[in-house]
Amino acid sequence: MGVYRTHYSKELSDKYDGKEVTVAGWVEDIRNLGSIAFIILRDRQGTLQITTFKKQHREIFEKLINLNRESVISVKGVCKANEKVRNGYEIIPEELQILSESDAPLPLGVVDKVKAEMDTRLDNRFIDLRKSEVRSIFMIRDVLINSARDYLRKNGFVEVHTPKIIASASEGGTNLFRLKYFEKDAFLAQSPQLYKQMLMASGLDRVYEIAWYFRAEEHNTRRHLNESTAIDIEMAFIKDEEDVMSVLEGLVKHICEEIKERCKDEIETLNVEIKPPEIPVPRIRYDEALQMLEKEGVELEWGEDFGSEEERILGEIMRRKGVDFYFITKYPIQAKPFYTMPEGGLSKSFDLCCKGVEISSGSQRIHDYNLLVRRIEENGLKPDDFRDYLKAFKYGMPPHGGFGLGIERLLMQLLNLKNVRECILFPRDRTRLRP
RNA sequence: GCCCCGGUGGUGUAGCGGUUAUCAUACGGGCCUGUCGAGCCCGUGACUCGGGUUCAAAUCCCGACCGGGGCGCCA
Secondary structure (H helix, E strand, O other), rough: OOOOOOOOOHHHOOOOOEEEEEEEEEEEEEEEOOOEEEEEEOOOOOOEEEEEEEEHHHHHHHHHHOOOOEEEEEEEEEEEOOOOOOOEEEEEEEEEEEEEEOOOOOOOOOOOOOOOOHHHHHOHHHHHHOOOHHHHHHHHHHHHHHHHHHHHHOOOOEEEEEEEEEOOOOOOOOOOEEEEEEEEEEEEEEOHHHHHHHHHHOOOOEEEEEEEOOOOOOOOOOOOOOEEEEEEEEEEEOOOOHHHHHHHHHHHHHHHHHHHHHHHHHHHHOOOOOOOOOOOOOEEEEHHHHHHHHHHOOOOOOOOOHHHHHHHHHHHHHHOOOOOOEEEEEOHHOOOOEEOOOOOOOOOOOEEEOOOEEEEEEEOOOOOOOHHHHHHHHOOHHHHHHHHHHOOOOOOOOOOEEEEEEEEHHHHHHOOOOOOHHOOOOOOOOOOOOH
């Protein structure tokens, strides 16, 4: 037998009727009726049926019906069109190679009639991923990331990679994972914020980074991970945060369009609708958002950031207007990090929300050295801790801004998934460190 | 950091002081030439751990371990 596979399941068509093909994959199910048996074989694209008769090929028949489910095999045989088969074709096997025998029972059923819990699924993620609805999420994730790259490159952004092992607690706010760096203490980066800003003093003008970030927060919710990925951008010579927002909305629109176009099967498998946002996506000023919430009976003191409940209600209000994506802009300066450009008591900032969940936040940044030092102090932080960062503001720093977009959050909201852990292959959360 | 909730066969569950510990699915065996959630018959298989209360604990109490979710914070 020369090759293990000449065709994937979905490639079978009438032109192969009566022809010899070789297929390979996992044995999803064996239905043995005594003298005839049906083997459902699964590959990356779907499933196909192998039909074998005891009288015709006794040896192959016996081998096939005695396999454990999820064994890996390669079968050479004749493809036959047959309308009794679900996808229209069956393979009559003439040669069988058992490439890997599976143990039984499975720790997690691939097509069992009982649903497994997330914990069991994650403990056996490699099996979980054999399910088409699970695999679809990661096929879409691939398109999401690559379409983001397309879009950003076409718009003059340069891909960069900044350190994930850093010397000091960068932004304040979240807790960082501490680690030993030879004789020094170090931390895992919570975001590329300070580095991508420093790069604005380099003349690269537009940079983006797709990378991992680490947050040592002890939360245990369906929206949080301790290790997650993000698309970050930073751009110089902007007139205000609107320039950044238009990149973000264009990016999200492009991502949605690409997914819609290139992931039709996966979208169908997941039974979701991908609606690319209309540009410009609505801008809701923080003050307006407060009023909208007040009408719904939610009282919030001016200056407070929205909690998850408020975000959810705003999402509900927008959904009634048929809007999935919307910006919340002009937050009070105290609700935003120190590098955010102030504007009166407000800030040149924005959050992008999707269906009631914040998926991205950004702003115009402060590029004036003295103002930046003052804002660091006002936030109770020590300018000396930021000396490497601050230095970049002393020798020619153009006006700039950017955003961070959480990949898992975006994917979760696009696909209406209930748990962010669905969107990452091997999640790290409050309690999970393996596999 | 705070607050709720839960741990029963491989998987998912019922039971909530005295049961032969329920059911499904999976697994093993048998029958079956058109299955596609195949069907039918038979079988194997479980109370997280430690202490306590009680004549009696899966069941009540305490602790540990493991897990789920919410808040805060954020992506």
